[in-house]
Amino acid sequence: MNKTIAISGCCLCMKKRYILAAGGLAVGAAAVALSGLCQTRPEGVGVVQNFDINKYLGDWYELARFDFRFEKNLKNTRANYTLNDDGTVAVTNSGYDYVKKKHKVANGKAKLAGEPNEGKLKVSFFGPFYSPYNVIAIKDDYEYALVMGKNTDYLWILARTTHLPEAVKQEFLQTARQAGYDLSRLVWVTHD
Numbered sequence: 001m002n003k004t005i006a007i008s009g010c011c012l013c014m015k016k017r018y019i020l021a022a023g024g025l026a027v028g029a030a031a032v033a034l035s036g037l038c039q040t041r042p043e044g045v046g047v048v049q050n051f052d053i054n055k056y057l058g059d060w061y062e063l064a065r066f067d068f069r070f071e072k073n074l075k076n077t078r079a080n081y082t083l084n085d086d087g088t089v090a091v092t093n094s095g096y097d098y099v100k101k102k103h104k105v106a107n108g109k110a111k112l113a114g115e116p117n118e119g120k121l122k123v124s125f126f127g128p129f130y131s132p133y134n135v136i137a138i139k140d141d142y143e144y145a146l147v148m149g150k151n152t153d154y155l156w157i158l159a160r161t162t163h164l165p166e167a168v169k170q171e172f173l174q175t176a177r178q179a180g181y182d183l184s185r186l187v188w189v190t191h192d
Helices: 002-037 166-178
Strands: 058-066 074-083 089-097 102-112 120-126 129-139 144-148 155-159 186-188
Touching: 089 120, 129 166, 144 166, 155 166
Parallel strands: none
Antiparallel strands: 058 074, 058 155, 058 186, 074 089, 089 102, 102 120, 120 129, 129 144, 144 155
């Protein structure tokens, strides 16, 4: 009887080892799979260095974007960034839904996601869930900005006014094209 218990115990130990090894492999595989989900910007794209969050604050007009469900059918889209007491940034996005004929507003917050002088932020409109917000280019002392998300599905061209100089437009479009963006998807926002 002791012999049977010893053998059973051995099989149990082997089963535990197998389960632990399989569990370890599963965790490792999940970590590799999730690493793609943790991507913070398109491959090969850098963010603005010497970024000054205080200069970035204020009102921005969204001049162009890749459409996604939260901004679908919006015109006159704007973003306002203000500094909170805790060092995070309050974000207010607004626009007019020309199909439903009503104004929409979304409030969220952003925080720096890299070094304090990098244009690498993360923004949340849904509690603890943050998305990458990468300031790729700034022109004319924070008058124009090119912003990319975690991959080539998210792109914004922002300006302090509703006008974008042709030279800045072409430079931003070239940067996006080189990063792998399909510019046929770009929506130029109406401001009226």
